[in-house]
Amino acid sequence: MASGTALIYDEAMTRHKLLWNDPICDIEVPERLSASYEQLQCYHLVERCIPVPAREGSEEEILLVHSSEHLEAAKSTQAMNEEELKRISGNYDSFFFHPNTYHCARLAVGAALQLVDSVMSGKVCNGMALVRPPGHHSQRNAANGFCLFNNVAIAAEYAKLKYGLQRILIVDWDVHHGQGTQYIFEEDPSVLYFSWHRYEHQEFWPSLKESDYDAVGLGKGKGFNINLPWNKVGMGNSDYLAAFFHVLLPMAFEFDPELVLVSSGYDSGIGDPEGQMNATPEVFAHLTHFLMQLAHGKLCVILEGGYHLRSLSESVCMTVRTLLRDPLPQVTGEMAPCLSAIESIQNVRAAHKPYWKWLTYEDTSFLHNLSTKSDLVKTADTNPCRDDEAKITDSNGTDRIERFLELHMKNIVFPVPPIKTATTELKASADPNTFPVHLHVVKEMDKNELEALVSDFHADLVEANKTLLFLGSTLTILDKILKKEVCSGIAESPAASASVAVALRHSLHFGFQRVLCIFVGDTDIMPSTEDGKILIIHVCKKEQTGKSSSKHYVVLNWKEDADGNDFFSAVLGFILPVAYSYQPNLIIIAVGANRSLGISGISLIIGLLQGLAESRILAVIEDTDINLMQSVAKALAGASMPHFGVHVPPTQEKVNQIKKLRNQLQQDWKMLQCSVNDGI
Ligand SMILES: COCC(O)(O)CCCCCNCCCN
Numbered sequence: 001m002a003s004g005t006a007l008i009y010d011e012a013m014t015r016h017k018l019l020w021n022d023p024i025c026d027i028e029v030p031e032r033l034s035a036s037y038e039q040l041q042c043y044h045l046v047e048r049c050i051p052v053p054a055r056e057g058s059e060e061e062i063l064l065v066h067s068s069e070h071l072e073a074a075k076s077t078q079a080m081n082e083e084e085l086k087r088i089s090g091n092y093d094s095f096f097f098h099p100n101t102y103h104c105a106r107l108a109v110g111a112a113l114q115l116v117d118s119v120m121s122g123k124v125c126n127g128m129a130l131v132r133p134p135g136h137h138s139q140r141n142a143a144n145g146f147c148l149f150n151n152v153a154i155a156a157e158y159a160k161l162k163y164g165l166q167r168i169l170i171v172d173w174d175v176h177h178g179q180g181t182q183y184i185f186e187e188d189p190s191v192l193y194f195s196w197h198r199y200e201h202q203e204f205w206p207s208l209k210e211s212d213y214d215a216v217g218l219g220k221g222k223g224f225n226i227n228l229p230w231n232k233v234g235m236g237n238s239d240y241l242a243a244f245f246h247v248l249l250p251m252a253f254e255f256d257p258e259l260v261l262v263s264s265g266y267d268s269g270i271g272d273p274e275g276q277m278n279a280t281p282e283v284f285a286h287l288t289h290f291l292m293q294l295a296h297g298k299l300c301v302i303l304e305g306g307y308h309l310r311s312l313s314e315s316v317c318m319t320v321r322t323l324l325r326d327p328l329p330q331v332t333g334e335m336a337p338c339l340s341a342i343e344s345i346q347n348v349r350a351a352h353k354p355y356w357k358w359l360t361y362e363d364t365s366f367l368h369n370l371s372t373k374s375d376l377v378k379t380a381d382t383n384p385c386r387d388d389e390a391k392i393t394d395s396n397g398t399d400r401i402e403r404f405l406e407l408h409m410k411n412i413v414f415p416v417p418p419i420k421t422a423t424t425e426l427k428a429s430a431d432p433n434t435f436p437v438h439l440h441v442v443k444e445m446d447k448n449e450l451e452a453l454v455s456d457f458h459a460d461l462v463e464a465n466k467t468l469l470f471l472g473s474t475l476t477i478l479d480k481i482l483k484k485e486v487c488s489g490i491a492e493s494p495a496a497s498a499s500v501a502v503a504l505r506h507s508l509h510f511g512f513q514r515v516l517c518i519f520v521g522d523t524d525i526m527p528s529t530e531d532g533k534i535l536i537i538h539v540c541k542k543e544q545t546g547k548s549s550s551k552h553y554v555v556l557n558w559k560e561d562a563d564g565n566d567f568f569s570a571v572l573g574f575i576l577p578v579a580y581s582y583q584p585n586l587i588i589i590a591v592g593a594n595r596s597l598g599i600s601g602i603s604l605i606i607g608l609l610q611g612l613a614e615s616r617i618l619a620v621i622e623d624t625d626i627n628l629m630q631s632v633a634k635a636l637a638g639a640s641m642p643h644f645g646v647h648v649p650p651t652q653e654k655v656n657q658i659k660k661l662r663n664q665l666q667q668d669w670k671m672l673q674c675s676v677n678d679g680i
């Protein structure tokens with residue numbers, strides 16, 4: 001499996017600049033690129049990446065998307081004087097030419113294609129291209145919104161042509177709608193285009209009817225264009241995460257792309273004058289992490305917008321750090337999407353219901369009584385959980401990010417330990433080079449030390465000496481995680497429930513306030529959870545007699561079908577939102593002998609939850625299946641997800657179970673909310 005992260009940056013792309021006074025275009029400055037690159041250097045991230053040179057996109061490559069008239073018009077500007085440049089710029093909405101623009105735009109195209117080649121050739125696993133002019137507004141025959149050539153659209157067509165790809169996902173998290181990209185692919189089922197964008201009921205630029213949630217694609221492309229309009233400003237981390245959990249990720253996993261391209265605009269971040277949103281830089285680490293679980297991690301991130309230099313630079317660094325597989329910083333802010341965001345999420349899910357299996361069973365319905373803007377403003381702003389963001393938003397863009405950084409950034413100490421996964425012993429048969437390099441074996445805790453520790457704290461849990469012996473590996477590994485010597489670990493145990501009970505108590509004793517435990521399989525020991533310091537999600541085969549779900553103890557009856565691909569909706573639509581609502585400091589994944597999930601379901605949980613608790617995950621495995629151990633080790637060590645194959649929608653009764661649990665718990669765990677109808 002490929003590894004390494006490419007970084008493409010060429011100072012030449014800073015030579016495109018505005019020569020006259022234009023208050024609309026004057027935010028697209030060369031310093032956007034240099035400031036981002038300098039911040040990457042400042043965090044020592046450049047040296048950890050694999051440098052890949054930019055190149056000029058060829059005319060042939062540009063003609064994959066654009067008309068020859070458009071290409072010729074752009075080419076002709078190289079020799080123009082300022083007056084002529086100003087005149088031709090006036091032919092377009094919000095675009096400016098400079099004598100270097102054409103050259104820079106070809107470098108931006110070429111940089112995107114170099115990134116695709118680096119990933120598709122296996123030279124790297126993923127990468128980022130810092131380019132300008134950006135691309136997602138430009139159309140076959142027109143420049144628009146600071147964009148001359150559509151870098152990402154050309155990259156997608158290039159990847160289809162050169163590598164024969166048939167399923168490419170484009171995720172556009174820029175705060176503007178990439179209408180250019182939408183027009184290019186709206187009839188093409190091989191390219192799934194997702195965009196969220198400031199919309200305000202068509203008042204915000206480019207103010208198009210076709211930017212709304214009901215533009216689902218045309219002809220064969222129906223269902224492959226996803227628009228998520230934000231009808232209010234001030235959207236924050238929880239709104240963006242909810243959009244991924246309840247809209248993008250289920251579709252993306254069902255689509256099962258061979259390559260993921262990101263139109264990576266950071267004007268959706270806090271402090272940006274265009275977006276006026278509140279999402280903070282670390283959310284881009286989480287969004288990037290989720291996309292790394294697709295397409296075997298083949299991910300190309302290509303810069304679009306982002307006009308607040310500090311916010312842009314911090315967000316670029318969060319993205320690159322995640323591509324390098326560093327542990328993710330905790331998401332800040334209250335985990336509760338606002339009403340307006342939930343309305344938009346509900347509507348786009350309803351609009352796409354006819355096209356996606358995973359949606360078939362969900363009875364999402366359109367929100368016909370769309371609350372008026374005034375209601376939304378009132379309702380959302382009365383959302384008490386937004387006070388810390390309110391503190392930030394009461395000032396203007398620049399000091400909003402400064403205030404955020406001083407409020408939060410110091411807490412976002414980038415987790416020091418590299419992702420290392422420890423295990424007490426590798427099965428003799430395990431061939432060491434199938435395990436990722438980060439794995440290292442630690443020696444057992446010695447017996448008397450173990451006895452001392454267990455008898456002091458956990459004597460009641462350890463009935464017979466045999467369990468004591470096997471507790472060793474769990475506690476040995478757990479101690480290393482608690483002391484931050486490693487990020488994650490795997491312990492084998494013949495009694496997973498006893499080991500987990502001791503591990504939970506040990507973690508709380510160590511001072512952790514919130515420990516999430518996902519227990520897969522039937523178990524007889526269930527630690528008490530009433531103080532909220534433990535949240536247990538128990539995935540078991542059959543109804544647990546007398547055990548009903550409560551806020552901190554959730555029972556999920558799930559017997560996976562043969563090839564285990566029906567668990568997506570449970571993970572994406574339920575486990576992930578609950579886990580993100582809880583914001584644990586440690587995650588324990590326990591797999592009992594009689595597990596009811598396939599290996600892919602367990603790997604999916606690990607892969608997607610790894611963004612939480614700064615990647616501190618302890619896996620306790622009772623099942624002796626070596627394939628399980630290897631898959632868990634690969635998932636913990638940050639290797640991208642195994643291929644899941646065709647998505648199997650869950651049966652009606654499984655979906656009903658999820659919906660029942662969601663309705664029961666969505667007031668406790670607000671990230672579960674994805675429709676207004678369910679009596680919010
Ligand atoms: C890929 O381009 C990046 C971008 O989406 O950030 C470009 C935004 C153009 C914003 C143009 N505003 C025009 C306002 C007219 N009243």
Ligand SMILES: [Zn+2]
Nearest residue numbers: 174175176305
């Ligand atoms: Zn933008």
